[in-house]
Amino acid sequence: MLVILLPCIAISQNDVAGKMKEKINAAADKIETKCISWRRDIHQNPELGNNEVQTAKLIANHLRTLGIEVKEKVGKTGVVGILKGAKPGKCIALRADMDALPIVERDNLPFASKVRSIYSGQEVGVMHACGHDTHVAILMSVAEILFGMKNDIAGTVKFIFQPAEEGPPPGEEGGAPLMIKEGVMDNPKVDVIFGLHIESDIEVGTIEYKSGAFMASSDWFTIKVNGKGSHGSQPWKGIDPIVISAQIITGLQTIVSRQSDLTKAPAIVTVAKIEGGIRNNIIPESCTLNGTIRTLDKGMQKDIEEKLRRMATNTAEASGASADIVFNPKTLVTYNDPELVKKTLSSLQKVIGAENVKEREWVTGSEDFSFFGEKAPAFFFYLGGMPKGNDPKNAPAHHTADFFVDDSGMKTGIKAFCNIVFDYLNRP
Numbered sequence: 190m191l192v193i194l195l196p197c198i199a200i201s202q203n204d205v206a207g208k209m210k211e212k213i214n215a216a217a218d219k220i221e222t223k224c225i226s227w228r229r230d231i232h233q234n235p236e237l238g239n240n241e242v243q244t245a246k247l248i249a250n251h252l253r254t255l256g257i258e259v260k261e262k263v264g265k266t267g268v269v270g271i272l273k274g275a276k277p278g279k280c281i282a283l284r285a286d287m288d289a290l291p292i293v294e295r296d297n298l299p300f301a302s303k304v305r306s307i308y309s310g311q312e313v314g315v316m317h318a319c320g321h322d323t324h325v326a327i328l329m330s331v332a333e334i335l336f337g338m339k340n341d342i343a344g345t346v347k348f349i350f351q352p353a354e355e356g357p358p359p360g361e362e363g364g365a366p367l368m369i370k371e372g373v374m375d376n377p378k379v380d381v382i383f384g385l386h387i388e389s390d391i392e393v394g395t396i397e398y399k400s401g402a403f404m405a406s407s408d409w410f411t412i413k414v415n416g417k418g419s420h421g422s423q424p425w426k427g428i429d430p431i432v433i434s435a436q437i438i439t440g441l442q443t444i445v446s447r448q449s450d451l452t453k454a455p456a457i458v459t460v461a462k463i464e465g466g467i468r469n470n471i472i473p474e475s476c477t478l479n480g481t482i483r484t485l486d487k488g489m490q491k492d493i494e495e496k497l498r499r500m501a502t503n504t505a506e507a508s509g510a511s512a513d514i515v516f517n518p519k520t521l522v523t524y525n526d527p528e529l530v531k532k533t534l535s536s537l538q539k540v541i542g543a544e545n546v547k548e549r550e551w552v553t554g555s556e557d558f559s560f561f562g563e564k565a566p567a568f569f570f571y572l573g574g575m576p577k578g579n580d581p582k583n584a585p586a587h588h589t590a591d592f593f594v595d596d597s598g599m600k601t602g603i604k605a606f607c608n609i610v611f612d613y614l615n616r617p
Contacts (some may be wrong), residue, residue, distance in 0.1 A: 213607045214335040228326035229300040235289030241249030264368035270348035278316040278344025282382040285324035286354035292316040318592040321388040327602040344614040365560040374564040387574040390584035393598040395573035400530040404523035407555035412478040413513040421470035430476035454485035477607035521559035526566035536612040540604045574598040
């Protein structure tokens, strides 16, 4: 009897999956205009990390209007929505980040940001230069679709709208670590979590992913070189921290190029900020370097930190100076659980076709979504946002004044999240 019934069960499941896909497609088509409107409103009114007050209010009001349970001020300005399906089952979480960046927008869009704010004591422009506005609009759309189909859901969906993914203001806690600290992965306990990121150099209608280690960890460092001040015409009477800093910067580049086994994974050491001196003819007493270390392997991460500390300390001491080194871990390696990736690929492939779901190489950028992956199996993937036919080499980079993604890419994200939810929760 079992042998006879199995094909029937398989056919029945395929029929249900096919009908669900049609319902999701129709719902995504219907909500697209509203999704674009949300995105443009958020883009025009961006807010920096830990200050996403109006964005959070927009999200919370929308979820409450639908009838979804809402928790506000999780991790300062974060919003969490909880949707319980008609049938019992596991808990799946979907995450979107909300914060913008301190950048003056240069795009001549009708919904371009004109907002100004204060960051680190300086007046700055504010811009969604990384696509977080689209992530919020996508998840708001997914919440509306899934609420309308809750009778078909076997389990619970948790919508996590996260502040400060780019990092909280100096001296503050924030982002994924603070939301986790305040219990976002509990009550109900999250069994799996998914996230996406729209990309300016991936064509609309395409999804890219990598199983296992996907995005790099990010460790920020500060090196303060302590020398001895002198007149610019008499360097021998001082210990020049500027020259020593230049030697340290050059030496740090050999850590990756000459001291790291790059057959394991790529790594990057970058010095991005130098502060020292006040005028042309005064050798200062100190100089400060700020930068980041990016790694995709925990062993390499620890090894590079040790080598950086040794390089900076010994180089400074060789010239009679000293170096104070501080490490500030920002993110972990974003790790995609291989088993979860394997189970989820079919959900992505049926949205846009298997040929448009592509596995890629490592990414040296980082994501604080990685912290969620420490608490539950996680899968984070890239969503195409580049207009069809454009050359990826000419696409404006993330975190720049010219950043641009096409609204039409969001519908693929909506369908992807909805199909992932139904396929995961209703899987036998």
